[in-house]
Amino acid sequence: MKPVITCIQLDIKFGDPAFNYQQVEEKVAVAVEKDNPAIIVLPELWTTGYDLTRLDVIADEKGEKTKQFLSQLAKKYHVNIIGGSVAKKMQDNVTNTMYIMNNQGEFVHEYSKLHLFKLMDEHHYLTAGTAKGLFEINGIKSAGVICYDIRFPEWIRAHTTKGAEILFVVAEWPLPRLNHWRTLLLSRAIENQCYVVACNRSGSDPNNEFAGHSMIIDPWGTIIAEADENTGFISAEIDVETVKQVRGQIPVFEDRLPDYYK
Numbered sequence: 001m002k003p004v005i006t007c008i009q010l011d012i013k014f015g016d017p018a019f020n021y022q023q024v025e026e027k028v029a030v031a032v033e034k035d036n037p038a039i040i041v042l043p044e045l046w047t048t049g050y051d052l053t054r055l056d057v058i059a060d061e062k063g064e065k066t067k068q069f070l071s072q073l074a075k076k077y078h079v080n081i082i083g084g085s086v087a088k089k090m091q092d093n094v095t096n097t098m099y100i101m102n103n104q105g106e107f108v109h110e111y112s113k114l115h116l117f118k119l120m121d122e123h124h125y126l127t128a129g130t131a132k133g134l135f136e137i138n139g140i141k142s143a144g145v146i147c148y149d150i151r152f153p154e155w156i157r158a159h160t161t162k163g164a165e166i167l168f169v170v171a172e173w174p175l176p177r178l179n180h181w182r183t184l185l186l187s188r189a190i191e192n193q194c195y196v197v198a199c200n201r202s203g204s205d206p207n208n209e210f211a212g213h214s215m216i217i218d219p220w221g222t223i224i225a226e227a228d229e230n231t232g233f234i235s236a237e238i239d240v241e242t243v244k245q246v247r248g249q250i251p252v253f254e255d256r257l258p259d260y261y262k
């Protein structure tokens with residue numbers, strides 16, 4: 001059976017984890033009822049939003065609460081969850097970390113954002129990750145990508161050359177650069193001949209208005225689902241055979257000449 005993937009495009013309440021856990025719980029229940037997806041995707045920093053100056057108080061201690069929360073939801077609804085990202089507080093730093101749970105509620109992988117976005121002061125409050133975002137979910141090789149990361153095609157390529165067939169992009173992408181968001185996502189899908197499932201937030205915070213426009217793009221670069229700027233859901237059925245077909249038709253991965261790219 002071809003899996004359905006749903007992105008939950010949320011309006012995150014600034015600096016209010018209790019409210020945000022509650023709304024995610026409610027929206028996951030609605031998403032399951034609506035489209036019975038195999039995989040649900042949440043946006044970036046969905047517990048706190050960009051309330052970076054208060055992370056010492058509101059970041060999740062070792063990510064424990066979020067892991068437990070996502071695991072229970074995944075198990076209850078028998079759904080795989082790409083848990084957006086949350087601010088994870090360790091002893092000496094805070095990272096912007098994605099948790100992935102399978103539909104048994106088991107922890108699969110975590111990825112911490114590699115490229116910190118200076119325009120939104122991330123480098124003052126967050127520490128970059130050090131590891132790749134490669135994992136397998138629902139039997140599909142996939143990669144986790146967080147917002148600004150999509151501007152670094154070589155980082156994405158480091159995952160698709162290792163077999164990733166879906167890029168799960170989670171974001172709080174601002175409205176003034178909606179054009180960049182759509183163009184970069186389409187480019188990453190076309191050049192990597194893979195699915196791009198991109199979940200952005202809606203709404204605004206004291207400093208930014210966000211773009212929404214979560215998108216699901218197939219390996220040919222066709223947009224198969226796209227939200228507008230409002231809070232809501234998008235869903236699409238995906239077929240990973242299409243990745244093989246497109247890579248067979250135009251064999252970009254075979255034709256790469258990495259020796260020349262140094």
Ligand SMILES: O=C(O)CCC(=O)C(=O)O
Pocket residue numbers: 116117120146147148149151172173174177180
């Ligand atoms: O690259 C951009 O324009 C937006 C990036 C961003 O908002 C982020 O990484 O949080």
